[in-house]
Amino acid sequence: MFVKKDPRHLYVQVIERLKKDIESGLFQEHERLPSEAKLSELLGVSRATLREALRVLEEEKVIFRKHGVGTFVTSQPMVLSGIEQLSSITTMIHNANMEPGTIVQNLSIIPLTEELTERFKTNDKKIVQIKRIRTADGEPVVYCVDHVLLECLPDGLESQLDASLFDTIERSGMTRIGQAVAEIEPISYHPEAFKALSCDTSQSLLSLSQEHFSEEGKMVLYSENYFRADKFKFHVVRRRV
Amino acid sequence: MFVKKDPRHLYVQVIERLKKDIESGLFQEHERLPSEAKLSELLGVSRATLREALRVLEEEKVIFRKHGVGTFVTSQPMVLSGIEQLSSITTMIHNANMEPGTIVQNLSIIPLTEELTERFKTNDKKIVQIKRIRTADGEPVVYCVDHVLLECLPDGLESQLDASLFDTIERSGMTRIGQAVAEIEPISYHPEAFKALSCDTSQSLLSLSQEHFSEEGKMVLYSENYFRADKFKFHVVRRRV
DNA sequence: ACCTCCCCAGACGTCAGACATCTGATTACG
DNA sequence: CGTAATCAGATGTCTGACGTCTGGGGAGGT
Numbered sequence: 211m212f213v214k215k216d217p218r219h220l221y222v223q224v225i226e227r228l229k230k231d232i233e234s235g236l237f238q239e240h241e242r243l244p245s246e247a248k249l250s251e252l253l254g255v256s257r258a259t260l261r262e263a264l265r266v267l268e269e270e271k272v273i274f275r276k277h278g279v280g281t282f283v284t285s286q287p288m289v290l291s292g293i294e295q296l297s298s299i300t301t302m303i304h305n306a307n308m309e310p311g312t313i314v315q316n317l318s319i320i321p322l323t324e325e326l327t328e329r330f331k332t333n334d335k336k337i338v339q340i341k342r343i344r345t346a347d348g349e350p351v352v353y354c355v356d357h358v359l360l361e362c363l364p365d366g367l368e369s370q371l372d373a374s375l376f377d378t379i380e381r382s383g384m385t386r387i388g389q390a391v392a393e394i395e396p397i398s399y400h401p402e403a404f405k406a407l408s409c410d411t412s413q414s415l416l417s418l419s420q421e422h423f424s425e426e427g428k429m430v431l432y433s434e435n436y437f438r439a440d441k442f443k444f445h446v447v448r449r450r451v
Numbered sequence: 452m453f454v455k456k457d458p459r460h461l462y463v464q465v466i467e468r469l470k471k472d473i474e475s476g477l478f479q480e481h482e483r484l485p486s487e488a489k490l491s492e493l494l495g496v497s498r499a500t501l502r503e504a505l506r507v508l509e510e511e512k513v514i515f516r517k518h519g520v521g522t523f524v525t526s527q528p529m530v531l532s533g534i535e536q537l538s539s540i541t542t543m544i545h546n547a548n549m550e551p552g553t554i555v556q557n558l559s560i561i562p563l564t565e566e567l568t569e570r571f572k573t574n575d576k577k578i579v580q581i582k583r584i585r586t587a588d589g590e591p592v593v594y595c596v597d598h599v600l601l602e603c604l605p606d607g608l609e610s611q612l613d614a615s616l617f618d619t620i621e622r623s624g625m626t627r628i629g630q631a632v633a634e635i636e637p638i639s640y641h642p643e644a645f646k647a648l649s650c651d652t653s654q655s656l657l658s659l660s661q662e663h664f665s666e667e668g669k670m671v672l673y674s675e676n677y678f679r680a681d682k683f684k685f686h687v688v689r690r691r692v
Numbered sequence: 693a694c695c696t697c698c699c700c701a702g703a704c705g706t707c708a709g710a711c712a713t714c715t716g717a718t719t720a721c722g
Numbered sequence: 723c724g725t726a727a728t729c730a731g732a733t734g735t736c737t738g739a740c741g742t743c744t745g746g747g748g749a750g751g752t
Binding site: 219221239240258261262265266269270271274277282283284285292293294295296297386387388389390391392393394395396397398412413414415416420439443444445446447448449450451 | 460462499502503506507510511512518533534535536537538627628629630631632633634635636637638639653654655656657661664666667668669680684685686687688689690691692
Binding site for chain 1: 704705706707708709713714715716
């Protein structure tokens with residue numbers, strides 16, 4: 211079953227395999243899995259390896275265990291994922307089976323305001339401001355104001371703004387964006403955004419102000435996104451600690 | 452270190468201990484942890500148990516490992532946490548150093564509508580509907596409409612609605628709420644909520660429609676919460692997969 | 693002096709087996 | 723018939739070993 215051709219670690223393969231088996235219905239909802247001893251034999255791995263995989267699945271709420279009783283499949287497969295998983299707007303639109311597009315409105319190197327200095331925690335860097343309208347199947351859905359460190363961008367910048375800013379940053383600068391902290395706010399009025407998205411004032415927009423960090427923990431991108439609430443649905447999977 | 456007085460499983464205690472050590476700065480950012488052999492000896496647990504704990508911490512992006520090299524602390528301790536961590540509104544208000552309060556508006560057993568049947572995926576259960584205004588330091592901040600399975604509630608219900616509905620459910624019904632899926636939406640107008648929170652129509656509310664699940668995966672609570680956006684700030688920590 | 697290749701210590705990954713502890717059901721006893 | 727003792731089986735923990743990968747240091751040739 212697990213040939214050595216797969217370079218990934220065994221426990222990762224076990225996680226994937228079990229998820230697939232659960233999703234395919236091989237293990238029914240709320241049903242007991244085989245005991246760890248039998249399951250490890252079944253999969254051809256040691257019980258220790260299997261247990262590491264099960265521990266991850268338990269953390270992800272895919273299964274739950276009762277000491278002395280057994281391991282059970284959580285009712286809701288919960289493949290659902292929301293904005294707690296970071297992805298670019300381009301990807302979000304793609305996942306909705308629509309075609310992402312971009313209208314660049316403004317691109318300029320701006321001086322460091324006090325607020326930006328505070329956010330980026332840097333002094334003598336140059337910041338690029340990008341204002342764009344993002345479209346899905348040609349229809350404007352998000353208004354974006356991005357601020358990014360100049361050093362994180364490649365040279366021929368204008369030609370690459372059609373694509374995801376994430377990709378542009380990651381392909382050029384050797385930095386990979388690892389996580390972001392987003393602040394969510396309803397916006398009852400914002401002239402620029404409303405005009406860009408051609409909304410009337412009876413609608414509300416949803417604003418996501420996001421600080422993006424590289425995997426080393428350096429802030430590389432600050433973006434303000436204004437979403438048309440009638441075009442986007444936002445979910446968050448909230449886990450109890 | 453780990454006395455048997457703690458009824459929780461060992462690996463849970465190890466996770467907690469390591470998180471505390473990292474947060475307290477005992478293990479510096481981006482620094483190598485002691486090897487698994489040494490660390491297990493240090494903590495007084497077996498390497499297998501330690502590894503299950505480390506596996507969870509790795510999944511939570513608190514640490515990362517390199518095969519053949521070592522285990523490292525991820526740069527961002529990110530003590531910040533947002534709504535991706537599920538907690539009751541009572542707890543949220545408490546964490547803001549304010550005094551939570553409750554005004555019960557309505558409490559009734561309602562018939563199962565088609566929508567509720569669909570949501571709860573159950574047929575012959577009784578559903579209790581609770582409409583409450585939640586206050587912080589006496590000021591109305593959230594309007595809540597909760598639907599909860601009658602079987603999950605204790606008998607003397609009315610007397611316990613001042614406290615968190617989470618606590619009420621968990622203390623009575625042997626069920627613990629494990630996760631929720633929230634849908635976030637800006638609300639430009641909602642008569643009941645606006646009246647309850649005495650807002651004017653120029654403001655926006657933020658609506659969280661949440662399906663709460665027990666650890667076994669059964670949906671036990673559906674709640675619609677309307678937050679005054681001027682009183683609440685919502686953050687989400689978004690992680691790249 | 694420099695580069696390359698090889699080797700090796702040490703780290704994480706995996707394995708095998710054993711014992712500990714908990715739970716639910718069955719059985720024995722009053 | 724009810725209660726307590728017992729037991730099988732499951733997850734939790736421990737021990738020791740070996741596999742595999744990585745980075746660095748040393749031997750050797752240029």
